[in-house]
Amino acid sequence: MLCTEQEIVLRSGVKMRLDMTKGNQNGIFWEDGDAEVALYWAIRELLPLGGTFVDCGANCGLMGLLAHQYRLARVIFIEPHPRLAKSIETNLRLNGLGSCCELIQAAASDTEGEVTFWENSRNDGGHSIHADWGGEKRSLGKVCRVTLMKELEAKGIPKIDFLKVDTEGNDFAVLKGLGPRLEPGSAEVVHVEMSRNRPSICELMQSRGYIGFVACKMSRREAVRLQRRYERGGRAAFFRPFEQSQDTGWDVLWCGSHSAVADYLNALSATAR
Secondary structure: OOOOEEEEEOOOOOEEEEEOOOHHHHHHHHHOOOOOHHHHHHHHHHOOOOOEEEEEOOOOOHHHHHHHHHHOOEEEEEOOOHHHHHHHHHHHHHOOOOOOEEEEOOEEOOOOEEEEEEEEOOOOOOOEOOOOOOOOEEEEEEEEEEOHHHHHHHHOOOOEEEEEEOOOOOHHHHHHOOHHHOOOOOEEEEEEEOOOOHHHHHHHHHHOOEEEEEEOOOOHHHHHHHHHHHHOOOOOOOEEEOOOOOOOOOEEEEEEOOOHHHHHHHHHHHOOO
16 A cells, blocks of 8 residues: 655754645645745744744644744644644654644634634645635544734743745734734734735735735745855845835745844845845
8 A cells, every 4th residue: 555644854953744646745845944045045044043932724834843942942732633733743753842842723813613614625725714725625524723923922932033824815814813012012023825815914914013025936846046156155035125116926024124134134135145
């Protein structure tokens, strides 16, 4: 019988058990750090050592695992899909992570209570609480919804150093669920896949004192070249200032308008990559 699962060690040193029948996990196996390079870079460069990383829409847990591996971060994984939540638990055990990492099996949103969860049979990164999101789906039944503000308060977390939001059409609701804690002093860096509600997300973030930087458009080859340059100690610009009226890119990094992070990103962007 063909074995569909593989246990691997990525070049970062992270251990993972991957389901090779799922496209995104198969991609982790073959690409090994050469996909989503802008987000990889942001985690390694902008998350302070020992900081708090919150991963909303964690899937199988790769980004949170990298946050701990590279920056010794405390990681909160939030993932509603039952199978993917079990994958995160498995990957935490493989890496010996327990006291510093925690899984919340729920959908982050702006309200609490149960909601129907929809599985995308063709895209393992396309599951959503929105039935109209990303093609044909089947219902997996009800899952719990939580708000980030209440979860942070319950766990005594005063500040998020890096928040990743990739919740398949629910990103605006996740941000609203932070309430008054959506401001640079409480959520320093916020990476959002703005695939829906773009104007509303921009208005909300800017009203709370954030400035945006969008992932630079580049070919796969160029992205890998820059990744290798960075890994050898060189400078590389993966983000540039976000122009709301012009940019169509989904992946936007938000930080305080007058923060050291904004100054750093502006300086990098000003130097040719």
